[in-house]
Amino acid sequence: MTAPARLEVKDLRKSYGSVVVLKGVDLAVEAGQVLAFLGANGAGKSTLLNCVSGAQDADTGDILVESASLRGLNPRQVQDQGVAIIYQHFQVFEGLSVAENIFLGHEIRRGGRVDRRAQNRQAQELLDRLGVEDIDPRADLGSLGVGERKVVEIARALRLKPKFLILDEPTASLSDKEAKALHEVIRQAVARDGIGVIYVTHFLDEIHKIADQVTILRDGRILWTRPVGEVSIADMTDAISPDALMTGLDKTPFQADGAEMLQIEDLTTDFVGPINVALHPGEVLGIYGLMGAGRTELLECLSGAAPQSGGRLQIGGTLRRFRTPREAQDQGVALVASDRKEQSLFSSFSAVENLLVPHMGRSPMPRMLRNFNSEGLAFERAARRLNIQPPNPRMQGQRFSGGNAQKIMVSRWLIEGAEIKLLLLDEPTQGVDIGARHELYEALAEVKRKGTTIIVASSDATEICLLADKVMVLGRGQQVALIDNPHDEELLIELAHKAEHGTQQDVPVGEKEMGAMQ
Numbered sequence: 001m002t003a004p005a006r007l008e009v010k011d012l013r014k015s016y017g018s019v020v021v022l023k024g025v026d027l028a029v030e031a032g033q034v035l036a037f038l039g040a041n042g043a044g045k046s047t048l049l050n051c052v053s054g055a056q057d058a059d060t061g062d063i064l065v066e067s068a069s070l071r072g073l074n075p076r077q078v079q080d081q082g083v084a085i086i087y088q089h090f091q092v093f094e095g096l097s098v099a100e101n102i103f104l105g106h107e108i109r110r111g112g113r114v115d116r117r118a119q120n121r122q123a124q125e126l127l128d129r130l131g132v133e134d135i136d137p138r139a140d141l142g143s144l145g146v147g148e149r150k151v152v153e154i155a156r157a158l159r160l161k162p163k164f165l166i167l168d169e170p171t172a173s174l175s176d177k178e179a180k181a182l183h184e185v186i187r188q189a190v191a192r193d194g195i196g197v198i199y200v201t202h203f204l205d206e207i208h209k210i211a212d213q214v215t216i217l218r219d220g221r222i223l224w225t226r227p228v229g230e231v232s233i234a235d236m237t238d239a240i241s242p243d244a245l246m247t248g249l250d251k252t253p254f255q256a257d258g259a260e261m262l263q264i265e266d267l268t269t270d271f272v273g274p275i276n277v278a279l280h281p282g283e284v285l286g287i288y289g290l291m292g293a294g295r296t297e298l299l300e301c302l303s304g305a306a307p308q309s310g311g312r313l314q315i316g317g318t319l320r321r322f323r324t325p326r327e328a329q330d331q332g333v334a335l336v337a338s339d340r341k342e343q344s345l346f347s348s349f350s351a352v353e354n355l356l357v358p359h360m361g362r363s364p365m366p367r368m369l370r371n372f373n374s375e376g377l378a379f380e381r382a383a384r385r386l387n388i389q390p391p392n393p394r395m396q397g398q399r400f401s402g403g404n405a406q407k408i409m410v411s412r413w414l415i416e417g418a419e420i421k422l423l424l425l426d427e428p429t430q431g432v433d434i435g436a437r438h439e440l441y442e443a444l445a446e447v448k449r450k451g452t453t454i455i456v457a458s459s460d461a462t463e464i465c466l467l468a469d470k471v472m473v474l475g476r477g478q479q480v481a482l483i484d485n486p487h488d489e490e491l492l493i494e495l496a497h498k499a500e501h502g503t504q505q506d507v508p509v510g511e512k513e514m515g516a517m518q
């Protein structure tokens with residue numbers, strides 16, 4: 001019997017200038033196996049994946065597929081050697097059909113023209129092979145949910161018959177139900193085609209569902225590799241973030257006190273609404289819905305980044321209609337966008353500039369920031385609070401790992417003197433490691449105690465139930481339900497899926513939701 005194919009990383013080292021990121025990494029995955037590759041933000045996971053995929057070259061060491069070295073190859077050549085990578089950011093396109101996306105760059109041609117029929121047929125075969133029944137190869141990608149889009153990316157990668165597939169946080173913006181379906185697709189690829197998978201995630205509760213082995217990368221070195229059956233979530237948490245204090249959040253039912261801070265009445269944007277909700281100081285509204293349900297557009301509208309087409313928005317009893325984010329900020333409304341590296345991080349600014357930029361040139365500036373010398377102190381506090389790594393105020397924004405960039409973005413509004421009345425957060429823990437996630441929850445609890453109203457949108461129902469005093473479920477831009485003291489994750493998931501895929505009449509509205517519905 002021949003030994004299964006192996007992808008091996010041997011003593012890999014990589015530095016950026018004087019920053020040593022990979023300090024001699026050894027790793028191996030076999031065909032037919034799923035290896036979960038875990039580590040804190042900044043541990044070096046993306047750097048390692050980039051070296052394997054040919055996006056970057058390591059300094060020393062080797063990467064072998066069945067004894068052939070991948071070092072020095074470009075991404076296309078690495079692909080030709082049987083290694084495919086799927087990044088967290090989607091690389092499929094609306095306006096093209098599913099089949100066109102699958103064959104993008106490798107179109108099937110007949111007589112010089114793209115043979116759409118053949119592409120549709122082969123795309124169908126690929127999807128069938130993955131056990132996917134409800135994606136039509138001819139459908140426009142724009143009509144697909146986010147989980148289905150990931151499946152299309154996987155189908156595209158598998159079309160080239162790779163031996164190994166690397167998945168970087170594939171479930172990051174998926175609901176639990178979509179994640180489950182994606183796991184099934186991955187399992188099919190592993191079982192039927194004997195693919196070996198490296199699976200990067202920050203969601204530890206999916207490890208036991210999908211992986212065979214777990215490897216922990218800590219600070220550029222492999223800490224351990226173990227069979228999944230021999231490790232608990234606590235073992236993994238401890239290995240990833242040994243210093244994190246995982247105390248439970250104190251969640252007492254919210255007691256409204258005094259006047260409402262925020263009143264939204266029949267608010268609409270191009271796609272969303274009408275939205276109706278009122279919130280008190282210190283109250284947290286969770287917005288749950290699938291990607292594309294309108295969560296981001298609603299938050300953008302409230303923060304002045306997207307136009308409001310109708311309805312009323314009152315803050316502190318005063319009617320407002322923001323035309324720019326700056327206008328909203330001047331009234332104490334701030335947004336942490338979901339795609340921070342694209343939308344909010346200034347790549348050439350230093351970390352401290354990125355932290356303080358929204359407060360610069362504002363009048364009045366938060367008191368402690370007027371003194372230039374205290375900038376360093378503000379950064380130091382933020383870095384300590386959310387464990388920003390490296391805690392270097394002068395490092396350029398673009399050099400931070402994804403999770404650490406997110407921590408800087410959130411910290412903008414947590415700094416002393418920021419005086420935010422309404423804090424809007426879109427997927428605040430996406431890409432954030434397990435330790436920092438708890439630190440972030442604690443920081444939000446503190447902001448809440450100080451009386452800031454918070455609206456948090458998330459595709460993680462557990463997170464919503466943990467943080468929110470009230471939850472609004474959105475589907476196709478519509479407010480489907482408003483529920484007080486949410487604790488039933490399954491109900492949220494069910495409501496969101498029904499609203500997105502079924503008809504409005506299908507949405508089950510229990511007594512509780514009915515009472516809360518506006």
Ligand SMILES: Nc1ncnc2c1ncn2[C@@H]1O[C@H](COP(=O)(O)OP(=O)(O)OP(=O)(O)O)[C@@H](O)[C@H]1O
Nearest residue numbers: 016021041042043044045046047399400401402403
């Ligand atoms: N161009 C660069 N210059 C200097 N340092 C860099 C550069 N790119 C990455 N780094 C540093 O390398 C370290 C590892 O980053 P990497 O992105 O590999 O981490 P990661 O484990 O993928 O983190 P995350 O979970 O947050 O995505 C980080 O400390 C980061 O700041």
